[in-house]
Amino acid sequence: MEYVVEMLNIRKQFGDFVANNNINLQVKPGEIHALLGENGAGKSTLMNVLFGLYELDGGEIKVKGKTERISSPNKANDLGIGMVHQHFMLIDKFTVAENIILGHEPSRLGLIKKKEAIAEIVALSDKYGLQIDPYKRIDQIGVGMQQRVEILKTLYRGADILIFDEPTAVLTPQEIIDLMAIMKRLVKEGKSIILITHKLKEIMTVCDRVTVIRKGEGIGTVNVSDTSPQNLANMMVGRTVLFSTAKKAANPQEVVLAINDLVVTEEKHKIEKVSHLSLEVKAGEVLGIAGIDGNGQTELIEAITGLRKVKKGSIQLSGEKIHNLKPRQITEKGLGHIPEDRHKHGLVLEMSLANNIALQTYYKTPLSKHGFLNQKEIDQFANRLIAEYDVRTSSEHVPAGKLSGGNQQKAIIAREITRSPKLLIAAQPTRGLDVGAIEFIHKRLIEQRDLGRAVMLMSYELEEILNVSDRIAVIYEGEIVAVLNANETNEQELGLYMAGHKKMSEVGMHD
Structure with missing residues (x-):
């Protein structure tokens, strides 16, 4: 048997929209x-x-050489197919073990x-190097660990074909490295993996072959060893994509x-998340904030945008005090905000795209x-921005939650930029987006800079920080430990500052 899964001439449409075409x-x-x-x-x-x-509208699915009609996830599980979803399907108040066996x-x-189940879970966890605690509640563990629980859920159900849907979208760089090692271990033990992604670096690192689809059409399948990211x-x-802006x-x-x-x-335990931090952002520049996740950058941005109180x-x-004002008062003074979590702070997912685009005005x-x-x-205003920012949607009345991540992000950027803010804060603006959308967003940030506006970019992607920023401020444990010119530094130097191994006071500030 040559293939564990064959999807042949698959067609799927929703109304008039053809999502998959042969x-x-x-x-x-x-x-x-x-x-x-x-x-x-x-x-x-x-x-x-x-x-x-x-349910497919045309074509054929073969699993291990046999044609199958997969009518439900239970049927998929019976065939040894498991799926690790992008948005985890876990119950916060249940323990890890309770979620896995549910x-x-x-x-x-x-x-x-329960004892037998936990023993089996621990054995699976040890076998694949997942290192989970079966007794911990889901709301007590981080995102990376929650993903491992999702993987264990599929393994517990006997899956030997695993689908990973954008698994690294919410992970830190170290968690991504750990996940890649887990995936390699899984295939070494005889599993087969389908990895849905648009991150070329990950494909080149961990994949054997890649099938490319564009606008619902199959473009081709290539061996990773025979191709390049470009x-x-x-x-x-x-078209030809430019990797540098x-x-x-x-x-x-x-x-x-x-x-x-x-x-x-931090409100609950009164721990300092931003500690005696001073910083300036000028008109006509992009200031990048570089740091490992959890070093105060989220709290800093929440303080600037009015989502968190300032203690001191x-x-x-532009010379006006804005701390501890309400978010609308701050945006009215000239702040644009592309939030880190587009679902939580950027959009009302059940509301129409048009009404989301109008939220600030x-x-x-x-x-x-x-x-x-x-x-x-409102509809006319939205349609103008939908066209200008290439937001791909069948209608301005579609709920924002139905759009792809890239199109959701374009809608937020359109809404924030159209108000011509004096300061644009872009927090993780390309998280989970493909190279085409990333290129588009980087161009827009540079455009704002060239129009004489101040741009603050917070990203965990060092490549993005170096590519787009003019100056880079490194944050470590709530303090700015370095401010560097982007064209005079590199990933290695930034990495040392980000890990706390080096401080500007040791080398003299270069600004």
């Missing part, structure tokens, strides 16, 4: 096979068909054999954001008059 995917035993495509290309749809969440509880005379990017987008030298002007001796604490110190926007004319919304004006 796509072929053939996975060999013991390989990591990437499914590569832009946001909204149809990758997740294809895998939801394989996992039984969607729906497959071993029992005798109506009683759950070639894969071009296949994925359908073309930009002229910055022309910094007056200080727009001035932070002085800022202290921000001051934040000024709906109370102003012409979008409303005498306290009443003018939906016609």
Whole structure:
């Protein structure tokens, strides 16, 4: 038998929209096979068909050589197919073990054999190097560990074909390295993996072959050893993609954001998350904030944007104090904010795309008059930005939650930039996005800089920080430990500062 999974001429449509059009995917035993495509290309749809969440409209699925009709996830499980979803399917108040066995509880005379289940979970965890604690509650463990629970859930159900849907979108760099090692261990033990991704670095590191789809069509399958990131990017987008952002030298002007001796604490335990931090961002520059996740960058941005109270110190926007004001008061003074968590702070997912695009300006004319919304004006306003920012949607009335991640992000960026903010804060603006969307967003950030606006970019991707920033401030344990010119540093030097091995005071500040 040559293939463990064959998806032949798969077609799936929703109304008039064809999400998958005659796509072929053939996975060999013991390989990591990437499914590569832009946001909204149809990758997740294809895998939801394989996992039984969607019923196919045409084509054939073979599992281990036999044609199968996969009508539900239970049927997929019976065939040895498991799926690790991008948005985890876990119950916060249950323990790790309870989540893993849920729906497959071993029992005798109506009683759950918990000890036996936990022993099996621990054995599986040890075998694949997952290192989980079965007694911990889900709300007590981090995102990386939650993902390991999802992997164990599929293994506990006997899966030998694992689908990973954008598994690294929410992980730190170290967690990504750990996950890659786990995936290699899984295939070494005889599993086969389908990896849905748009991250070329990961494909080149861990995959054997890659199938590329674009706008619902199959483009081709290539051996990773025979290709390059540039070639894969071009296949994925359908044109030559630029990996570095073309930009002229910055022309910094007056200080727009001035932070002085800022202290921000974590509410529950009153721990200092930002510690006596001072920083400036000037008009006409991109200031990058580099740091390992959890070093105070999220709390810093929440303090600037009014989402978190300031304990001590001051934040000024164009000379006006803005700390501890309400978020709307701050945005009215000239702040634009692309939030780190687009679902939590960027969009109302159940609300229409048009109304989301109007969220910052709906109370102003012409979008409303005498306290009443003018939906016609809101729709026209939204359609203008949808066209200008290439937000791919069938209608402005589609709920924002139905859009792909890249299109959700474009909608937020359109909404924030159209107000011409004096300061644009972009927190993790390309997280989970494909190379085409990343290129688009980087261009927009540079455009804002060139229009004389101040841009603060916070990202965990050092490549992004170095590519887009003019100056880079490194944050470590809530303090700025270095401010460097982007063209005078590199990943190695930044890494030393980020890990706390080096401080500017040791080498003299270069600004």
